[in-house]
Amino acid sequence: MAGRNWMKYFLIRHPQLTIRKPEAVSIQRAAGFNRGKVNIFFDILDEVCFDKGERIIPCANIYNVDESGFTCVQKPQKVVATKGKKNVGALTSGEKGKTVTLVCCVSATGVYVPPVFIFPRVRMKQSLMDHSPPGSLGTCTKSGWINEETFELWFDHFLNHVRPQNSPHPVLLLFDGHSSHTRNLNVVLKARQNNVILVCLPSHCTHRLQPLDVAFFKSLNSHYDNECRKWLREHPGQRINEERIPGLFK
Numbered sequence: 344m345a346g347r348n349w350m351k352y353f354l355i356r357h358p359q360l361t362i363r364k365p366e367a368v369s370i371q372r373a374a375g376f377n378r379g380k381v382n383i384f385f386d387i388l389d390e391v392c393f394d395k396g397e398r399i400i401p402c403a404n405i406y407n408v409d410e411s412g413f414t415c416v417q418k419p420q421k422v423v424a425t426k427g428k429k430n431v432g433a434l435t436s437g438e439k440g441k442t443v444t445l446v447c448c449v450s451a452t453g454v455y456v457p458p459v460f461i462f463p464r465v466r467m468k469q470s471l472m473d474h475s476p477p478g479s480l481g482t483c484t485k486s487g488w489i490n491e492e493t494f495e496l497w498f499d500h501f502l503n504h505v506r507p508q509n510s511p512h513p514v515l516l517l518f519d520g521h522s523s524h525t526r527n528l529n530v531v532l533k534a535r536q537n538n539v540i541l542v543c544l545p546s547h548c549t550h551r552l553q554p555l556d557v558a559f560f561k562s563l564n565s566h567y568d569n570e571c572r573k574w575l576r577e578h579p580g581q582r583i584n585e586e587r588i589p590g591l592f593k
Contacts, residue, residue, distance in 0.1 A: 368550070375547025384545045384552065391515060391540055400515050400540075406456070406505070407517045408448040408497070409555040410489050411564070413592060415440030415583045417571035435575075443588045444487055446497045447555060447563075456504050458592070459497045462585055463487025474590030478504065481589075494523040498530045507538045514539045519549045567592060 354360055392400045416435050424431045444461040457478030462471060464483040472481040480500050482493055489497075507514035516534070518524045520543050534541050549556050570591045571583060583591070 366550075369547075372547045372550055375545070376551055380545045380548065381552070384548070387542060391542060400513055402451040403454065404507075404510060404512050404514045405451040405517070406448055406501075406514065407451075407554045408446065408456075408501070409519060409549075409553060409560070410444050410446050410461075410521075411555075411560050412442040412444050412487075413564075413567060413588055414442045415585060415588065417568040417583075440583070441585050442487055443585055444489055445592065446489065446494075447559070448497075448501060449555065449559065451554075456501055459493070459500055460589055461487055461489055461493055471586055472589055474593060476589075476593045479589065489521070489523050491523045491527045491529075494527055495529050495533075498533060502533070502537055502539075508536075510538060515542060516540070517542050517544060517553070519544050519553060520546050 354362075392398060392405075419435060441463050443463070446459040446461070448456040448458075457476055457480070459480045459482065460472065460475065462481065462483040463486060465485060467481060467483045469481070472479060475481065480496070482496055484490055484493060501516075502508070505514060516539055518541070524530070525543055531541065533539075544552050551557065574583065574587070574591060575581075
């Protein structure tokens with residue numbers, strides 16, 4: 344049976360190879376991300392964006408919306424420690440913390456719509472938004488997750504900032520197949536009335552096809568965790584709660 348030395352010299356003989364930490368991919372995603380489904384999606388995208396080879400939707404009018412959760416308890420980063428030391432700790436705000444859902448939307452040219460914060464509360468307290476990014480919107484649900492009502496609220500927020508009804512070209516909005524998006528008749532009707540084309544990404548493919556998942560959220564979460572660590576160092580003995588999240592996100 345091959346051991347550690349075999350692996351060590353195997354990597355030396357093949358310098359183009361390295362050991363990496365793999366991304367967790369469910370069976371559904373592994374089976375769902377296939378050539379046929381992806382080709383159908385890009386055929387639809389081509390039909391929407393081009394007419395006889397001529398682009399009818401400019402890149403500035405292509406937007407992607409997605410949600411991500413931001414918690415009061417950040418992930419510890421790697422630290423330098425003595426070899427052989429078994430117990431290595433890093434300060435966090437608590438063992439468990441509330442998670443606030445953020446709805447983010449960015450265009451293909453990098454223009455972003457101010458985010459919508461969804462707090463896990465029964466009643467919204469406006470003071471939670473005191474230190475949020477300019478133009479942001481705050482709301483709440485009992486679970487802190489998005490639903491049809493909050494997505495419709497976000498879509499109205501999107502229309503107010505992007506104003507697609509005033510654009511000479513349609514605005515394309517890409518989103519995943521969450522039920523709050525795809526089963527929301529009010530959003531579909533408002534999109535038709537306001538010059539917005541809705542395109543849903545294929546199921547179990549967003550980890551490879553959704554721009555925000557591929558290129559944005561990982562970096563955003565890393566920077567957010569850094570801000571949490573910085574805040575904890577500057578405020579010894581204090582905890583991060585949901586009221587701090589908008590300011591740290593900003």
